[in-house]
Amino acid sequence: MRRLRTRPAPSEPDLRHLYLWMVESGLQPVRRDRVRVDRSGSERMWLAVRQFVHDQFDRPLEVTDLRVDPARGELDYAFVVPS
Numbered sequence: 910m911r912r913l914r915t916r917p918a919p920s921e922p923d924l925r926h927l928y929l930w931m932v933e934s935g936l937q938p939v940r941r942d943r944v945r946v947d948r949s950g951s952e953r954m955w956l957a958v959r960q961f962v963h964d965q966f967d968r969p970l971e972v973t974d975l976r977v978d979p980a981r982g983e984l985d986y987a988f989v990v991p992s
Contacts, residue, residue: 924971937965947976958984 933974940962955976962971967983977984 931964931970936970938962938970939965956977956984 914950918974928938940960941960943961946954949955953963956979958973958975958977960971960973961969977986
């Protein structure tokens with residue numbers, strides 16, 4: 910991790926090192942996604958995605974909330990466990 914701190918920060922976070930650390934530390938990350946249509950009080954509908962990553966003991970490691978306007982964009986998300 911010290912080696913990574915000396916590099917300039919990228920424009921988007923790269924979590925591959927975090928997932929690699931989890932696996933090397935003996936954790937078994939498990940991902941679960943919840944997808945729903947969100948009509949939170951407005952005429953406009955959104956596609957809402959909540960992603961949970963937890964370990965083999967069901968302790969939360971990461972929670973990500975994504976909201977996509979279906980009329981204007983698309984969600985293209987890939988999750989790969991480092992080898």
